[in-house]
Amino acid sequence: MREKNVLQELYNVIEDRRDNPIEGSYTNYLLEKGIDKILKKVGEECSEVIIGSKNNNKNEIIYEISDLTYHLLVLMVSQGIKLEDIESELEKRREKIGNKKSGLK
Template identity: 70%
Template sequence: MNKGNIIKELYKIIESRKENSIENSYTTYLFEKGLDKVLKKVGEECSEVIIASKNNDKIEMVNEISDLVYHLLVLMAVQGVKIEDVEEELIKRTEKIGNKKPERNVKNT
């Protein structure tokens, strides 16, 4: 696999599992279980990234971020979102300058 494009390569593999099921494939399992299962996994992995970050455990953070990215790619494939869609949005965002939103003034009631 090409290190420079690992996310695109992984997404291609995920999409291929969507089209061509492979026995004992975790990705195929997620597609078979459907959107609710994928969303549950995204939520779990997100929480695990937060915990690893709070614990200041870099190795665990890298592992959990990798899990989260993988599950986000599966979610994208389930919902028909392409890598290029995200790339285009990120490019738009890099062009924005000085668009920081003001902080909220929250009062205790």
């Protein structure tokens, strides 16, 4: 049985939209508008995650984190960053022990 990787599947769809635009696609709209529009949406979604978290509403938090994740994937595709790049960076960080920055409580 094949393991389902929703993030990879969504990333692949975003890449496909970049390579094979579909009229009326929100993903194509973002990619066509460029980095400023994509970054604006990432910022908006970050704020909405913060608000949802402050509201202590689990469903709202899940919804907003999903929106943020989608927009981050669009950003990644637009910048040529693969999911594997992020996985590699996270693997490096996981191997570190005692890397707490000084001055943090």
